[in-house]
Amino acid sequence: MKKLGLIIAASALALAACGSEENAATTGEPSKDIKLGATAGPYSDMLKQAIVPGLEEKGYTVDLVEFSDYIQPNIALDGGDIDANLFQHSIYLENFEKENNMDLSGLIVVPTAPMGIYSNQFDTLDDIEDGATIAIPNDPVNAARALQILEDQGLVEVDPEVDDLKISERDVITNKKNLVFQPIEAGQLPRAVEGSDLSAVPGNFALAAEMDLLDALALENMPDQYRNLVAVKAENEDSELAKDLIEIVESEEFEKVIDENFEGFGKPQWMTEQ
Incomplete structure (x- = not known):
């Protein structure tokens, strides 16, 4: 039944598109x-x-x-x-x-919605303990975003020769709190707030998990x-x-x-x- 519903929905979209084209052809103006x-x-x-x-x-x-x-x-x-x-x-x-x-x-x-650093263990960035674990996205684009937040907050330094959009864990040259990175799939990061000391959660996944963006210890200064x-x-x-x-x-x-x-x-x- 679910498959039939998808077929009907697709047919409805196609018919609507045809109707829109016919209307434009009849009136001479875009629908x-x-x-x-x-x-x-x-x-x-x-x-x-x-x-x-x-x-x-x-x-x-x-x-x-x-x-x-x-x-x-x-x-x-x-x-x-x-x-x-x-x-x-x-x-x-x-x-x-x-x-x-x-x-x-x-x-x-x-x-x-920006990526944010969330924690159930620490109330502020200053409270982060040496050797704390942080879950970060395991895909290159979002991992670079997470590392950029950490650098903006003074927790790590990355190789200045590397493009900000392409930085990875291996480009971290200074790790002031000796953070232990735990790469996982981005969709699992909201749940990682429970299992890790910190978690870098993309905004769309945070909202889907009914997290409050303003609860983040730090929010991303997101490039356009x-x-x-x-x-x-x-x-x-x-x-x-x-x-x-x-x-x-x-x-x-x-x-x-x-x-x-x-x-x-x-x-x-x-x-x-x-």
């Missing part, structure tokens, strides 16, 4: 019936609360499609089943494009390359919808919703420089 995609969780909530209302004010009828993985949102976007998505940062987008022969485009970076963005097919990056999405994200109303409902989310450089 304002659109679909936006996001992974279930904070970025789906961001669409619902901070972006969809602005689109509706501009006359769009918006259908929000939620995905349970990080593969399907780009496949759906490339296939025309959705018109834009919000779930990924630029590094992931660029790699996904190359590996899957797609031509997608990031429109604008949005506030993003790691912040999520609104993406469209490259051929649509100059479309009316693309321009409207950018205008809405740049609006005061959008930032107000972020400040009220997404506490702890780090803002991109373009927002902090306004």
Whole structure:
């Protein structure tokens, strides 16, 4: 029965896309019936609360499609089943494009839940004991982020000759607290708060585990390359919808919703420089 439901859902997406194309062909104008995609969780909530209302004010009828993985949102976007998505940062987008022969485009970076250092053993960074264990992500991109936080907080030093986005454990040249690194899968890091002295938890996994971002001993000073963005097919990056999405994200109303409902989310450089 579950398989049948997935087939029906896929058929509905295809029929809706065809209907949208027929409408555009009949009127000569782009349809304002659109679909936006996001992974279930904070970025789906961001669409619902901070972006969809602005689109509706501009006359769009918006259908929000939620995905349970990080593969399907780009496949759906490339296939025309959705018109834009919000779930990924630029590094992931660029790699996904190359590996899957797609031509997608990031429109604008949005506030993003940062990685944080969490602990049930220590109340502050100053309390960290010599030889404490810290669980960090076992994938290169997120491991580099975790080590960058530790360096920003003065706990380690990494080789200055290595790109900040590519640093790994072997690039640590000074480890002031003799921290013992325990690389594990990123999705397991919230639970590692119980088994390790410290755990570096990416923001999306922290929120999925109902952790409070503000409980972190330290939050990431996130480079914009790691912040999520609104993406469209490259051929649509100059479309009316693309321009409207950018205008809405740049609006005061959008930032107000972020400040009220997404506490702890780090803002991109373009927002902090306004």
